[in-house]
Amino acid sequence: MTSKKERTFVAVKPDGIQRNLIGEIIKRFENRGLKLVGIKMVVPTDEQIEAHYLVNPDFKTIVGAKTIESYKKKGENPPTEDPETQGQFVLDTLKKYMASGPIVAMCWEGVHAVEIVRKVVGGTEPRSSDVGTIRGDYVIDSYQLADTDQRAVRNLIHASGDKGEAEKEIELWFSKSELIDYRLVQEQMLYDVNLDGILE
Numbered sequence: 001m002t003s004k005k006e007r008t009f010v011a012v013k014p015d016g017i018q019r020n021l022i023g024e025i026i027k028r029f030e031n032r033g034l035k036l037v038g039i040k041m042v043v044p045t046d047e048q049i050e051a052h053y054l055v056n057p058d059f060k061t062i063v064g065a066k067t068i069e070s071y072k073k074k075g076e077n078p079p080t081e082d083p084e085t086q087g088q089f090v091l092d093t094l095k096k097y098m099a100s101g102p103i104v105a106m107c108w109e110g111v112h113a114v115e116i117v118r119k120v121v122g123g124t125e126p127r128s129s130d131v132g133t134i135r136g137d138y139v140i141d142s143y144q145l146a147d148t149d150q151r152a153v154r155n156l157i158h159a160s161g162d163k164g165e166a167e168k169e170i171e172l173w174f175s176k177s178e179l180i181d182y183r184l185v186q187e188q189m190l191y192d193v194n195l196d197g198i199l200e
């Protein structure tokens, strides 16, 4: 079934807030037709960040293998050949990054919300993210610079990678009462089958 109520989790990371981009980022999702159903500002703890990334139990090995590969592509020796160890290192840099200040946690709803939000956000590395996406329009970091400086890539925003991740992340960051079911007038235009009631 195609749900008009698919939900995804988005967070404006600490650099997004310091760069005064909260409004700009929200605007991108509003413009696209998505509905904001939950929002709050929090200073995350290390434990919350760890739990957030480990909603995907394979996060460390996946991100570790990816960074080892990118060292090799540059003709450099990775700090370790073990994806799990490298992944733990990335996770530790993410804790420093994400717990450095407030973040804005949000839940957005709409048809294909997970997929569409990822498209609007753009690829992980700002250097290669498409122009027109949030990461491709507002920031310039690269894997090369971040890995050399032994820190996480600063890419302004987090968005759930798939529907499973979205469900777990929403549950982690929001209680049921913090998510609001309501109707937007524009939903009639986005979703109604017959578009009745426009002509007088």
Ligand code: GDP
Residues within 6 Å of the ligand: 063, 066, 067, 070, 090, 094, 123, 124, 143, 146, 147, 151, 152, 153, 154, 155, 157, 158, 159, 161
């Ligand atoms: P995302 O879903 O696009 O945010 O990317 P991932 O889930 O793969 O990684 C989570 C976060 O870790 C990214 O948003 C970056 O901040 C950071 N990160 C991912 N890959 C790398 C990497 O190869 N090097 C560095 N320095 N940071 C990375």
Ligand code: MG
Residues within 6 Å of the ligand: 159, 160, 161
């Ligand atoms: Mg991810």
